[in-house]
Amino acid sequence: MSGADESEVVDARGERCPLPVIRLARRVAERPHLRFVTVLATDPAAAHDVPAWCRMRGHRFVEARAEDGHTAYVVEVVRPSRPAAGP
Template sequence: MSADVTLEIDCRGLRCPMPVIELAKRIDEVEVGDLVGVVTHDAAARVDVPAWCRMKGQEYAGEDDADDGAPRFLVRRIV
């Protein structure tokens, strides 16, 4: 896990819409300004996570890879 990711949500094996539902349930676990990583192989997350951020007023901070190479979508809590 990257040093600047405060919370990593493991959604490997979960399909749409579960990664975004898990993100919504857990975003309040971090402080405003902290970074959350959603790790998932679900291809829909590439669209769903940025869309969720726009709808909820959070910042989509891009994509990188988890330690095992799985896609990780980054969200900075703004509100």
């Protein structure tokens, strides 16, 4: 896949916080054309930390879907990426 609407999956199943969020951020940083990322995670902290990361980085958290034995977190990458205003 290429172009401006790329979509990828980050498989972070079995990984503990903060690794799922780090892997998500790494993928977004490395792929400038990435538009949607789906993070697969089993770590319960991802349910809070993926949306929080989106808020802090100015991306859009689309949804969390329960799948077989894990959760899929869908993120829409908003570029240029800009952190949300500080506290």
